[in-house]
Amino acid sequence: MDFGQTAVDLARFQFAFTISAHIIFPAFSIGLASFLAVLNALWLWRRDPVYLRLFDYWKTIFAVVFGMGVVSGIVMSYQFGTNWSVFSDKVGPVIGPLMGYEVLSAFFLEAGFLGIMLFGRARVGDRLHMAATAIVALGTLASAFWILSVNSWMQTPAGYSINEVGQFVPEDWWAIVFNPSFPYRLVHMVLAAYLTTAFVVGAVGAWHLLRSPGSRGAAVMFSMAMWMALIVTPLQIYAGDEHGINTLEHQPAKVAAMEGHYEGHPNGGAPLILFGLPDDEAGVVRWKVEIPYLSNLILTHSLTKPLPGLNDFPPEDRPKAALIFWTFRIMVAIGFAMLAVGLWAAWARWKGRLYTDRWLHRAALAMGPSGFLAVLCGWITTEVGRQPFTVYGVLRTTDSVAPLAAEAVGASLLAFIVVYFFVFGSGTFYVLRLMAKRPKDRVDVEEIGPTRSAGITPIAGHPQLGDRIVPGE
Amino acid sequence: MLFDLAHIWAALIAFAVLSYVILDGFDLGIGILFPLLRNRQDRHLAMNTIAPVWDGNETWLVLGGGGLFAVFPLAYAVVMPALYPLIIVMLLGLIFRGVAFEFVHRTRRMQAFWEWGFAVGSLVAAVAQGLALGALVQGIAVEGRAFAGGTWDWLTPFSALTALALLAGYALLGATWLILKTEGAPQRRALALARPLAPGFVGLIGAVSLATVFVRPEYMERWFGWPMMLVSLGMPLLVLGLVWALWTGLQRGLSARPFLATLGLFILSYIGLGISFFPHIVPPAMTITEAAAPDSSLHFLLVGAVVLIPMILAYTSYSYWVFRGKVRPEDGYH
Structure with missing residues (x-):
């Protein structure tokens, strides 16, 4: 076996x-x-x-x-x-x-x-x-x-x-x-746990509001969950951005893999690759759709500061991009979808439709498992991005395994x-x-x-x- | 040095493992006896006696494993691969029995399945632990800083004997716990189960003690060297006293005495093992001092342990106090 x-x-x-x-x-x-x-x-x-x-x-x-x-x-x-x-x-x-x-x-x-x-x-x-x-x-x-x-x-x-x-x-x-990375990771994960729960609770509330409109228990939990979505999602997006900048400082190869940057950008101007298929063998991203300069702007808050690419690191020290390029994007997309639901619910609440807007309830129901998916994708990104080391830069994975x-x-x-x-x-x-x-x-x-x-x-x-x-x- | 950090930690880890053995011992024992209880109502009653505390009981196992990782990383790194199949099987057994506490109440169609999962999971975990104990007593082959034996080294007639002894001991702990926590017909059933288990367990302790001497003659020297001799001579008297207490408790149908006497027998057996092992942490060659982490690790965790372990003991006792007394069928926790 x-x-x-x-x-x-x-x-x-x-x-x-x-x-x-x-x-x-x-x-x-x-x-x-x-x-x-x-x-x-x-x-x-x-x-x-x-x-x-x-x-x-x-x-x-x-x-x-x-x-x-x-x-x-x-x-x-x-x-x-x-x-x-x-x-x-x-x-x-x-x-x-x-x-x-x-x-x-x-x-x-x-x-x-x-x-x-x-x-x-x-x-x-x-x-x-x-x-x-x-x-x-x-x-x-x-x-x-x-x-x-x-x-x-x-x-x-x-x-x-x-x-x-x-x-x-x-x-x-x-x-x-x-x-160095602990405060960022702790905040990011605790907020992720709160959001995961908020969207599960919100989905359960939405389900019962759809099936039996007017149920007070369902209304109360749905309302509480949507407050959490509205308040915590922006905090989480901000925390995630800070976490990414911290990662760039300490694990630049991981960020290069997440971004799909094989070639470095010594003079800045790195584009944000929205979609594409990273090919680790060839060292290129195929079929890519990109927004010029945006990656530089997000990661360095500047258009001209240098950003390293995977090719700037020795081949034996590079994480593979193919998987975490995608897990990172799925996580980010879910984050923005959560923000959208939170804003939608706030709008519905303001208009007095929070407990009656069936399309909002359907959207909240669909988002029920989204927190779990985002958490898994986030962890895959950070853990696979740490490879080929168990202790980053010091102890290799191949030197860590049991003699089994x-x-x-x-x-x-x-x-x-x-x-x-x-x-x-x-x-x-x-x-x-x-x-x-x-x-x-x-x-x-x-x-x-x-x-x-x-x-x-x-x-x-x-x-x-x-x-x-x-x-x- | 007997009172350096490494030996203080050896004592603390030993305490954690002992706490696990006696606390999860009666938990697992109830699972082992599960198929022998009279009916579904009694089985759920038995489960309810431990539902509020099983999670805390199993946390001692995490402390034993996690503590070993923290303060004796070399021992952890050698023992885990040596006992690999046993550890995996034990973990899988614990999964089945752990989830059963909730799952049996969540389904009707699969209820019987999860009841069997609770029983078989408990049995499997107990057997794996008993085999692991035997394998440790026999000794583990080490070369450099790694396990150097084969996948099946742990499987011997001796480890089969220790597994049988631990199984009987856990079952007796479970039966006497039920005597303590139930009344009426379920209690009579538990008494009937405990009566043959008691002499069985005592006999098996004797057999294991005897076999140990043949497996590793140096254990004999530790027992009969000065000043251990004083303990060695006193021990049989204490064992006899406890066996008497156990037997009279069972004969007279007393609530608490059989459980406490069985606990006493477990503690004495454990001290006996400790005497055989010392100064090794992984027989036959790795000593406590060799396996210990650097002093800075031992010191850092000890500062927290001296504050937190008394607190843990206090609130764990409080939790047992809250759920004290006989458990009745109508107290259904679900």
Whole structure:
């Protein structure tokens, strides 16, 4: 089962596959944890039962998604050792402690309070339950902080020396944690997680508004999601631009590959290639459509500053352009589509049509999975763009792999593929089925049952309160 | 030096792995016993006893693996390729059992499938861990800074014996946990399961201890050298005391005693393994000091660990406290 590939290719594919499957879940659960904390806070503050119903609705989805995130994450903590043992030996002293901090400050926090958040409202009371919910949200963000520090260090290593057995030895932890690309990557990823969640929530809201116009739960979630789209998308586009400029400074070859620039532009004037087919063998982009000077303007904020091309780097140090030229463009296109939906929704809201504009709802529904696609494309861009190194410029991928037979790596890869598609495919199906259920418009005391607090039916006697909205409200 | 950073970390990693073994031990044990429970209602009741805590329990495994990566990267880099198929199979088993907690409540048509996934996933993970334990005790071939053995080195009669012992131990932990957390008919069922498991587990601990001496004679020297001799002589007394507590607890149908006695037996066995291993982290040749990361790594993470680990223990205990007491069928968490 070596698929005619070398162990290093199979190990790369296995890491790419398991991490891509994994990132789907945190990209959603980071945003969803914060959303749940906000919903719960709104319920406690306003005592409007619609927020409690939405909390319970999304809580069930969160539990399924979080569970899948946990089990696919355990796999990641062992991928380094099983397939990249030489990398682990050499780089463990630097990135290992960062991941240790992720476990100690984030994973335990999430796991410790998740049970209380999901099942404990009646046992601990509203205040502690709110604290637990906020702590889970905080834990997801702490996790993002540490793991993005690890990844950023591999992109822009700093604060280390190398000892006599070839290990990276930490010299300055501040420089390691806050390495040059970390702040940009952290902001870009956390905003991406928030946008991913906003568009999923928006799509679910839109779906139920399309199917049962006037559902208040659907209206509230759709409205909240569209506020997020309007406010966060411009921030994300700005953060992405800053991140790109930071990458140009530290990883110019990656940017050249993303832009499809084989030849350098020593006197500036680099065009923005909108579309084309990069041919890494020939070193040209075929069938290209380009806008003169625009790439120079975006990346250097000048028409004449020099921009390097891939040919300015030794052939053995170049990333391949064919894939990331496209993943980068898909990500950017999705970003602008998100901006368009956010602006459209703001216009509809101003005109009083937010809950009735069916074409807006259809567009929001279509954009539901867009965040996941953008996150995956963004990660492929930055990770493939780091090649042929694991630690950029210092440790080559071919010098990082474990001394395993290709058959062993191929067999485990096959097992992961079969199990992941089956298990996470089923999980995704269950999540979609939960989303297809309409959020309840009444507080059903019978169904809420004994695990919830008895204090959540303050509107007894007014069962219809808050059930329906007037269209155009 | 016994109290340098490397040995402090060895103790902390050992603590993390022990925490994993006893906490996920009863989790996995419930999965192993799953097909032997009376009916679907009892099975879901058993799952509900651990639903709020299983995720935290498995986080200790991430700390064990991640911690090893951070502070003993060389040991991590050698052990993972050596146990490659076991680690992969264990991870796949943990995936099936982990998602089952939610999935069984999300589908009717496939419910039985995910119940079997929970049971088989738990069984597979436990067996893989038991085989890995045996393989480690036997020793791992190292050349330079890498694993130098074959893909199937871990598969021996000895590792099969340790796998059987761990399986019985996890099952007993699971059964005694259910005795603690349930009442009435489900509790009687758990008692009936625990009664034959208890002597089985104790017998297997004895068999593994005996076999260990033949597998690696130097372990014997560590046990009977001075001053370890004092421990070696005291240990059988402690084991006897715990076996007595376990047995009387089961005979009288006490709630908490069988579980606590089984925990005690796990902790003693673990200390015994620790004595055999020391000063090595990967027998037969790699020592704790050799495998340790540079002091700057050990120091940086230790600063956080001394603050965070007590906090983790505090809020994990709090979470167990919140969900204390017997779990009843009507408490359905879903």
